[in-house]
């Protein structure tokens with residue numbers, strides 16, 4: 307966790323851009339009937355930051371992509387996907403225990419991280435992240451589910467007994483104030499809690515990877531999927547779809 311990675315004025319500006327995408331009126335005063343049908347929801351819009359100067363600027367900032375580049379000890383980091391995640395007040399649902407590599411395991415080697423910038427309070431109350439401390443060293447523990455699931459599946463049941471026995475004592479909440487950044491490795495086991503509060507949880511997420519990663523095409527579920535992973539002459543993911551965010 308990086309406390310105060312972004313200054314308060316910058317967070318205000320980013321929250322304003324976030325609110326253009328999810329106008330508060332669409333979730334603040336939801337009628338009871340709407341809540342009943344959508345309880346447990348996590349709202350996510352993918353790829354929205356790329357076309358927005360303010361949001362795209364945050365992704366490429368030294369405080370965000372630069373941190374990832376240093377942590378991965380990479381020559382450059384590239385953007386796999388950006389997400390604007392909203393857990394609406396009272397109804398924001400949980401995300402089950404998973405490793406991101408379950409869904410991004412076509413990257414070889416597993417040198418990728420998720421960067422999560424809090425634009426509002428992210429506490430146990432509002433549905434914060436929980437990680438299993440040190441689990442990025444437990445290996446890849448799930449069956450790959452690349453492009454196969456509509457929602458994240460719980461994988462704790464797939465752990466061998468010696469690791470399952472360590473789960474309870476390894477859980478750590480990742481509580482963030484607006485402007486704080488959390489970073490987890492693609493093998494870190496994590497989940498997030500429901501939002502039981504009266505406040506929305508707003509998070510800007512960037513999944514980034516070492517630009518020297520290659521794509522293991524045999525792990526893609528069908529040949530058409532390969533069309534989304536064009537490679538450059540050096541065998542790395544192309545700039546048009548996977549732009550470089552930061553160079554060391």
Ligand SMILES: O=C(O)CCC(=O)C(=O)O
Nearest residue numbers: 401406420435498509511
């Ligand atoms: O922020 C959340 O609630 C879940 C995020 C997550 O699972 C991820 O970034 O990989």
